[in-house]
Amino acid sequence: xxxxxxxxxxxxxxxxxxxxxxxxxxxxxxxxxxxxxxxxxxxxxxxxxxxxxxxxxxxxxxxxxxxxxxxxxxxxxxxxxxxxxxxxxxxxxxxxxxxxxxxxxxxxxxxxxxxxxxxxxxxxxxxxxxxxxxxxxxxxxxxxxxxxxxxxxxxxxxxxxxxxxxxxxxxxxxxxxxxxxxxxxxxxxxxxxxxxxxxxxxxxxxxxxxxxxxxxxxxxxxxxxxxxxxxxxxxxxxxxxxxxxxxxxxxxxxxxxxxxxxxxxxxxxxxxxxxxxxxxxxxxxxxxxxxxxxxxxxxxxxxxxxxxxxxxxxxxxxxxx
Numbered sequence: 001x002x003x004x005x006x007x008x009x010x011x012x013x014x015x016x017x018x019x020x021x022x023x024x025x026x027x028x029x030x031x032x033x034x035x036x037x038x039x040x041x042x043x044x045x046x047x048x049x050x051x052x053x054x055x056x057x058x059x060x061x062x063x064x065x066x067x068x069x070x071x072x073x074x075x076x077x078x079x080x081x082x083x084x085x086x087x088x089x090x091x092x093x094x095x096x097x098x099x100x101x102x103x104x105x106x107x108x109x110x111x112x113x114x115x116x117x118x119x120x121x122x123x124x125x126x127x128x129x130x131x132x133x134x135x136x137x138x139x140x141x142x143x144x145x146x147x148x149x150x151x152x153x154x155x156x157x158x159x160x161x162x163x164x165x166x167x168x169x170x171x172x173x174x175x176x177x178x179x180x181x182x183x184x185x186x187x188x189x190x191x192x193x194x195x196x197x198x199x200x201x202x203x204x205x206x207x208x209x210x211x212x213x214x215x216x217x218x219x220x221x222x223x224x225x226x227x228x229x230x231x232x233x234x235x236x237x238x239x240x241x242x243x244x245x246x247x248x249x250x251x252x253x254x255x256x257x258x259x260x261x262x263x264x265x266x267x268x269x270x271x272x273x274x275x276x277x278x279x280x281x282x283x284x285x286x287x288x289x290x291x292x293x294x295x296x297x298x299x300x301x302x303x304x305x306x307x308x309x310x311x312x313x314x315x316x317x318x319x320x321x
Contacts, residue, residue: 065299071292084293093275097297100255100271103186107193108250114194115201116243122202123209136206139199146196151263154192158183184265192264193254200253201246208242208316245312252305256298272298 075081087093122132157164160177168174182188212235220230258273267274272294279291 068292068295068299071289072296074292075289084289085296087290088293088297092270093294096270096272096275099186099269100273103190103193103269103271104251104254106190107197107254108247110190110194111197111201111250112243112247115198115246116205118198119202119206119209123206124212135202139202142199143196143203146257147259148263150192150195151260154183154188154195154264158188158191184268186269189261189264189269192260193257197250197254201250204246204249205239205242208239212238239316241312241316245309245316248305248309248312252302252309255301255305 072084073080073082075083118135121127122135127135154162156162158176159165160183162183165176168176183191216234216238217230220234225233256273258277261269261271262274262277265274267278276291276294276298279287279294
């Protein structure tokens with residue numbers, strides 16, 4: 001029946017044909033003709049460009065991380081043990097984690113708030129384009145200025161015989177260190193860390209601020225909303241995932257810093273990176289397995305931070321789209 005309809009339609013309307021009937025489809029599928037096989041997917045050589053990065057990640061990330069995890073569960077003889085992880089719960093080690101988290105959280109908040117205000121002035125505040133370009137370039141350089149050079153810069157500026165300290169003493173008779181300030185203390189280290197946290201915050205949050213659509217502001221103003229109402233009900237809720245993600249990234253950036261703290265304080269502040277160096281390379285506190293366990297604890301903290309950062313980035317990307 002279907003074949004007769006197809007023939008009749010083909011005669012009257014040559015450009016139109018109906019699909020074959022079920023029995024015709026079976027004959028076509030089971031017919032004696034050769035079966036047509038789809039060509040295979042050609043091998044792409046584009047992935048070769050990833051080989052240098054994959055090799056770098058394998059040598060300097062995956063293998064060291066694996067050695068840290070394995071060493072955390074071994075004793076000096078190489079046997080399996082849980083004593084290294086149990087030592088992490090000693091009061092002195094827990095205190096080092098607490099101090100490290102305090103420094104990281106404080107610098108993340110200070111750097112996040114100041115960096116957000118500066119990024120707002122750059123992106124939305126109507127600053128000249130030349131100044132915006134300068135600040136973006138300076139933030140990229142300053143966010144990577146850390147370690148021994150940064151510690152030396154702060155010692156030369158705010159040390160006991162630093163330029164600013166001597167200048168305040170000579171011109172105004174103001175003795176900075178009589179106020180309780182000490183560059184080689186918790187707040188001195190916090191101030192030093194904040195220097196590279198602020199530009200990092202600018203680089204992270206500036207794209208989110210520029211992604212704010214003007215239509216949202218115009219729509220709120222057309223409905224009679226003030227600037228404060230716009231930011232409290234539209235702007236800040238939209239930016240909140242990006243801000244929290246940036247703060248988490250700043251926290252992780254400060255949590256793993258070692259060279260700046262060691263060069264500035266010389267080990268006076270009990271933070272985890274300095275304690276790890278003392279356990280692995282020290283002459284007195286020499287326990288490499290405990291150092292591996294301390295590093296393994298840092299890996300766990302950093303992994304949790306990265307997971308939260310990725311989750312918040314997915315939420316914030318929906319608004320940008």
